[in-house]
Amino acid sequence: GAGVSQSPSNKVTEKGKDVELRCDPISGHTALYWYRQSLGQGLEFLIYFQGNSAPDKSGLPSDRFSAERTGGSVSTLTIQRTQQEDSAVYLCASSLKGESSYEQYFGPGTRLTVT
Amino acid sequence: AQSVTQLGSHVSVSEGALVLLRCNYSSSVPPYLFWYVQYPNQGLQLLLKYTSAATLVKGINGFEAEFKKSETSFHLTKPSAHMSDAAEYFCAVSARGNTGKLIFGQGTTLQVKP
Numbered sequence: 001g002a003g004v005s006q007s008p009s010n011k012v013t014e015k016g017k018d019v020e021l022r023c024d025p026i027s028g029h030t031a032l033y034w035y036r037q038s039l040g041q042g043l044e045f046l047i048y049f050q051g052n053s054a055p056d057k058s059g060l061p062s063d064r065f066s067a068e069r070t071g072g073s074v075s076t077l078t079i080q081r082t083q084q085e086d087s088a089v090y091l092c093a094s095s096l097k098g099e100s101s102y103e104q105y106f107g108p109g110t111r112l113t114v115t
Numbered sequence: 116a117q118s119v120t121q122l123g124s125h126v127s128v129s130e131g132a133l134v135l136l137r138c139n140y141s142s143s144v145p146p147y148l149f150w151y152v153q154y155p156n157q158g159l160q161l162l163l164k165y166t167s168a169a170t171l172v173k174g175i176n177g178f179e180a181e182f183k184k185s186e187t188s189f190h191l192t193k194p195s196a197h198m199s200d201a202a203e204y205f206c207a208v209s210a211r212g213n214t215g216k217l218i219f220g221q222g223t224t225l226q227v228k229p
Contacts, residue, residue: 004158031215043205043219056214091158100147100209101166104217106158 002026004107006092012113013082021077021110025094032075033104034067038088049075050098082114117142117208121220129228134193136223138206141187148189149207149217150180159205165189201227
């Protein structure tokens with residue numbers, strides 16, 4: 001079956017611009033996660049959605065970052081007024097349930113470059 | 116707070132040699148532990164996970180890992196390296212009964228020499 005897909009695969013933007021990154025999880029997966037992979041910080045958790053519950057936003061680095069998940073499926077991560085330190089690969093993952101025992105399936109990521 | 120430490124950012128082995136990638140965790144209670152592999156320009160793929168059943172966990176591609184509570188370790192091994200094993204490997208921890216969010220180590224790049 002189809003895995004987790006993300007778009008775009010690459011995004012180059014100018015400092016100060018807003019960007020939107022999209023994630024399509026595996027059908028039927030109720031949990032969705034965003035992670036960021038950067039040279040300086042490694043792999044870090046950003047935000048987690050589970051069904052209709054309030055998201056866990058504890059990993060968002062600043063208020064320029066926000067995310068939503070519409071209809072319990074597709075998710076969009078928005079970065080406002082991008083900065084050069086936002087350059088990273090943004091990974092999305094989904095799992096059947098938001099519990100540690102359930103495997104997370106990762107998408108290929110969106111590589112964001114802020115110039 | 117939980118954390119994961121991977122010893123060695125780069126490991127180089129010869130084809131056919133033993134692969135040993137080290138991972139130590141810090142957690143107040145035994146967590147769930149994971150090893151992921153990332154090939155260039157791809158997402159992460161789960162190799163194996165420890166969820167408190169057997170302490171020796173077998174995964175895909177011939178990899179296995181042993182959970183040692185006394186050493187707070189979860190090292191990844193493979194008896195004989197293949198060229199196709201060259202990739203970046205991440206150890207991760209997740210708290211039991213939590214949301215499932217993963218805390219990752221810094222990663223280890225495995226190089227396999229012919």
